[in-house]
Amino acid sequence: MTITEYFELVFTDYTLRTITLGTAVLGAISGMLGSFAVLRKQSLLGDAISHAALPGIAIAFLITGTKDTNILMLGALVSGLIGTFWIRGIITKTHLKTDTALGLILSLFFGFGMLLLTFIQKQPNANQAGLDKYLFGQAATLVEKDVILMVIVTAICLFILLLFWKEFKILLFDEDYTRTLGFNTRFIDILITFFIVLAIVLGLQTVGVVLMSALLLAPAAAARQWTNKLSVMVTLAAIFGAFSGVFGTAISASQNNLSTGPVVVLVAAVFVLFSFIFSPERGILFRELRFRKNRRDLQLQKTLQFMYGIAKTHENISHPHAIKILNNFQGFTKKTLQELEEKDWIELNGQQWAMTNEGFTAAENLYNQQVPNV
Amino acid sequence: MSSPQIEIQLIAAVVAVACAIPGVFLVLRKMALISDAISHSILPGIVLGFFITQDLNSPLLILLAAFSGVITVVLVEWIQKTGLVKEDTAIGLVFPALFSIGVIMIAKNANDVHLDVDAVLLGELAFAPFDRLLLWEMDLGPKSLWIMGIILFTTLILFFTFFKELKVSTFDAGLSSALGISPIIMHYGLMSVSSVTVVGAFDAVGAILVVALMIAPAATAYLLTSDLKKLTLLAVAIGVFSAIGGYWMAHWLDASISGSMTTVLGIVFLLVYLFAPRRGLISVLYRQKQQRTEVSLLTFLLHLNNHSEEENERHINHHNEHINWQKVRSKTVLDLALKNNMVSVENSIVSLTIKGKEFTDLALEYIITNKNENIEHMKDDFFLFRG
Numbered sequence: 001m002t003i004t005e006y007f008e009l010v011f012t013d014y015t016l017r018t019i020t021l022g023t024a025v026l027g028a029i030s031g032m033l034g035s036f037a038v039l040r041k042q043s044l045l046g047d048a049i050s051h052a053a054l055p056g057i058a059i060a061f062l063i064t065g066t067k068d069t070n071i072l073m074l075g076a077l078v079s080g081l082i083g084t085f086w087i088r089g090i091i092t093k094t095h096l097k098t099d100t101a102l103g104l105i106l107s108l109f110f111g112f113g114m115l116l117l118t119f120i121q122k123q124p125n126a127n128q129a130g131l132d133k134y135l136f137g138q139a140a141t142l143v144e145k146d147v148i149l150m151v152i153v154t155a156i157c158l159f160i161l162l163l164f165w166k167e168f169k170i171l172l173f174d175e176d177y178t179r180t181l182g183f184n185t186r187f188i189d190i191l192i193t194f195f196i197v198l199a200i201v202l203g204l205q206t207v208g209v210v211l212m213s214a215l216l217l218a219p220a221a222a223a224r225q226w227t228n229k230l231s232v233m234v235t236l237a238a239i240f241g242a243f244s245g246v247f248g249t250a251i252s253a254s255q256n257n258l259s260t261g262p263v264v265v266l267v268a269a270v271f272v273l274f275s276f277i278f279s280p281e282r283g284i285l286f287r288e289l290r291f292r293k294n295r296r297d298l299q300l301q302k303t304l305q306f307m308y309g310i311a312k313t314h315e316n317i318s319h320p321h322a323i324k325i326l327n328n329f330q331g332f333t334k335k336t337l338q339e340l341e342e343k344d345w346i347e348l349n350g351q352q353w354a355m356t357n358e359g360f361t362a363a364e365n366l367y368n369q370q371v372p373n374v
Numbered sequence: 375m376s377s378p379q380i381e382i383q384l385i386a387a388v389v390a391v392a393c394a395i396p397g398v399f400l401v402l403r404k405m406a407l408i409s410d411a412i413s414h415s416i417l418p419g420i421v422l423g424f425f426i427t428q429d430l431n432s433p434l435l436i437l438l439a440a441f442s443g444v445i446t447v448v449l450v451e452w453i454q455k456t457g458l459v460k461e462d463t464a465i466g467l468v469f470p471a472l473f474s475i476g477v478i479m480i481a482k483n484a485n486d487v488h489l490d491v492d493a494v495l496l497g498e499l500a501f502a503p504f505d506r507l508l509l510w511e512m513d514l515g516p517k518s519l520w521i522m523g524i525i526l527f528t529t530l531i532l533f534f535t536f537f538k539e540l541k542v543s544t545f546d547a548g549l550s551s552a553l554g555i556s557p558i559i560m561h562y563g564l565m566s567v568s569s570v571t572v573v574g575a576f577d578a579v580g581a582i583l584v585v586a587l588m589i590a591p592a593a594t595a596y597l598l599t600s601d602l603k604k605l606t607l608l609a610v611a612i613g614v615f616s617a618i619g620g621y622w623m624a625h626w627l628d629a630s631i632s633g634s635m636t637t638v639l640g641i642v643f644l645l646v647y648l649f650a651p652r653r654g655l656i657s658v659l660y661r662q663k664q665q666r667t668e669v670s671l672l673t674f675l676l677h678l679n680n681h682s683e684e685e686n687e688r689h690i691n692h693h694n695e696h697i698n699w700q701k702v703r704s705k706t707v708l709d710l711a712l713k714n715n716m717v718s719v720e721n722s723i724v725s726l727t728i729k730g731k732e733f734t735d736l737a738l739e740y741i742i743t744n745k746n747e748n749i750e751h752m753k754d755d756f757f758l759f760r761g
Contacts, residue, residue, distance in 0.1 A: 038459070038460075038463055041460055041462060042462075043460065043462040043463040043465075043466040044407055044462045044465060044466050046466070047410070047466060051582070089655065090647070093655050093658045093659070094597060094647070094653055094654075094655070094658070095596075095653065096401075096593055096596060096597070097404045097406075098404075099404050099405065099406040099407045099462075100401050100404070100406045100589060100592075100593045100596075102406070102407060103406040103407050103409065103410055103585055103588075103589040103593075104406075104586075104589055104590055104593050104643065106410060106582075106585065107410070107582060107583065107585040107586030107589060107590065107636060108586055108590060108636055108637075108639060108640035108643065109640075110582050110583070110586075110636070111582075111583050111586050111632065111633050111635070111636020111637055111639070111640065112633070112636060112637045112640055113633075114580075114583070114630050114632065114633035114636070115624075115627070115629050115630055115633030115634050115636070115637050116629075116633075117630075117633075118629040118630035118633055119627055119628070119629040122628050122629065136477070210414070210470075210473065210582075211470050211473070211474060213466055213470065214466065214467070214470030214471065214474075217463055217466045217467055218467060218470075221458075221459050221463050221467055224458075224459065225458060257481045257482055258478065258481055258482070259477065259481060261474075261477075262473075262474035262475075262477040262478050262481075263474070263478065265470050265471065265474045266471060266474045266475070266478070269467065269470075269471040269474070272467055276453075276456065276458055282458055284456060284458075
């Protein structure tokens with residue numbers, strides 16, 4: 001199937017439509033909530049939570065014996081929340097640092113989950129097959145019911161986000177100030193963390209525990225480059241996330257043997273790379289160009305300063321001098337001289353240059369902060 | 375115990391020791407999550423190496439994979455340097471991308487190779503003894519034991535040779551460069567050793583559980599001691615204990631060995647986290663409660679001191695509402711004060727004793743001048759029964 005065929009089929013084919021919608025909604029919600037995670041410097045919390053959800057899935061299966069997605073997700077949610085609060089406990093009550101706490105919970109919970117999964121596999125119960133799809137996710141197992149659940153959760157999340165927008169925003173930027181204003185920071189904090197955990201758990205079925213954190217981070221990190229405004233960032237992150245979902249599904253559907261999760265993550269990574277390079281304000285490309293321009297301006301000013309030093313010693317500042325005498329000075333080329341002439345700072349005449357009055361004043365005020373834009 | 379059983383336990387113990395040593399420094403340098411990043415992003419290196427050599431245990435594969443681990447570190451640092459995102463975001467962006475590339479590489483070529491993502495991520499120790507190293511038709515033991523043994527040996531040599539340098543660059547990068555020990559070289563040295571260890575160990579315990587073996591022993595030991603030598607020894611001991619305990623747990627449950635090893639590590643960590651003397655959760659909570667009571671006692675004594683003239687302010691039922699305490703709390707504080715002979719009660723009027731007055735004056739002086747002298751010895755001098 002080619003990409004064009006995919007886009008023709010996406011509206012008619014049930015499976016494709018469901019998967020595309022599912023990944024798009026998932027990308028949107030994780031981008032939205034990921035913005036908060038990234039801005040709160042909790043980027044890797046997502047990684048830890050998604051791994052910590054694994055034993056929850058296994059235990060939910062062991063208790064109920066069903067593979068109903070909702071029940072398994074409930075288990076994942078509970079175990080993800082336990083992991084999150086344990087991380088908090090380690091950070092606040094012991095001297096272990098954030099990174100150690102995250103790494104600990106991530107690996108220990110995951111290991112315990114693996115133990116349970118292998119334990120389940122040895123059980124004489126034909127129903128157990130397929131639990132390991134939560135490791136890497138299988139978008140193909142999405143059914144309409146799952147997508148509806150995702151949409152409902154996203155709607156609730158959006159509603160809460162709008163309702164507590166001001167609280168979330170102020171908590172992000174100044175937690176101490178929020179507390180002095182009398183907001184219940186603990187409650188807001190727990191609320192936002194709960195929704196982040198919820199978004200991660202939603203994504204487990206589609207992209208799996210290993211890659212879910214990237215889907216949370218990447219759209220937000222990309223969106224961050226384009227704006228300094230929280231509302232714009234959240235919206236952009238949601239859009240980037242949704243597009244990563246759609247494109248990822250399209251690409252993986254158009255090839256054989258290509259699971260959706262990794263492709264979605266790679267598409268999101270491309271978004272990030274593009275934003276890192278081409279964002280006009282913060283991007284590497286434009287920043288480099290700005291640096292270059294500044295450097296050139298400085299060179300020009302250096303040359304001008306040198307000429308000023310020569311011209312100053314003469315009574316008539318416009319007395320012509322040979323270009324040759326600039327030779328031992330490294331900052332000039334033909335081009336910079338022409339540029340200086342364009343600015344009317346010097347006059348070129350064959351092999352001679354002469355400073356103009358304007359150039360003289362400009363050079364005089366070069367290091368004078370009071371006169372802007374010399 | 376049969377011979378494969380002994381061999382499995384031996385491999386597990388060697389892996390645990392080899393992971394615990396670099397893990398100690400990663401935890402101390404607040405770079406624990408780098409091990410997570412490395413363990414994921416070696417995947418493309420492993421796949422590439424596997425396509426070339428068709429052997430999961432070949433040295434070339436290990437080198438290639440370790441190289442991709444170092445590349446991860448470099449990439450993360452490069453992204454960090456651009457200042458576009460924070461450090462943790464940089465880690466979180468790099469390794470899933472590299473991991474995805476690895477997964478896709480496997481998926482596109484999976485038909486003819488014996489390599490799947492589960493094997494790389496989870497490892498299987500149970501099969502390790504069957505892949506044997508044969509040299510001149512002599513059976514020299516399991517291959518992975520040799521590989522991990524060599525890695526462990528190198529790590530140990532490096533550890534003992536550069537212990538002093540590692541120590542100083544870990545705790546004070548500035549001092550270390552002033553002494554002529556480049557923290558950058560130490561940093562990349564540690565990263566390379568970690569990468570190689572992760573790669574060597576993934577075959578046995580899987581890429582994610584390597585993280586547990588690196589971080590958990592060190593973190594657990596760090597709750598028990600602050601002495602670097604003891605910390606390292608303790609981490610190694612915890613690692614070996616969990617490796618062998620995990621093996622028998624897996625044997626009993628008939629489940630994954632690496633999963634059981636991690637679970638044992640988790641249980642050990644949980645126990646230490648709860649019960650560690652001084653740094654464990656229970657002792658921290660107890661200490662916080664004690665300090666709260668002590669501060670309350672101080673407030674109470676200061677209140678009495680302030681109102682030494684007015685008797686109605688010192689009525690036993692009065693401070694209950696006046697300092698805005700609950701009944702139980704006021705009673706605890708009063709009892710504590712009485713027990714320590716700080717106050718005396720006559721006709722329901724509480725007054726400071728001479729000892730109480732002395733203590734309050736000292737405390738007041740401490741609060742006003744707030745010099746760096748230790749308040750603890752003061753408490754030791756006056757408190758017979760601590761809160």
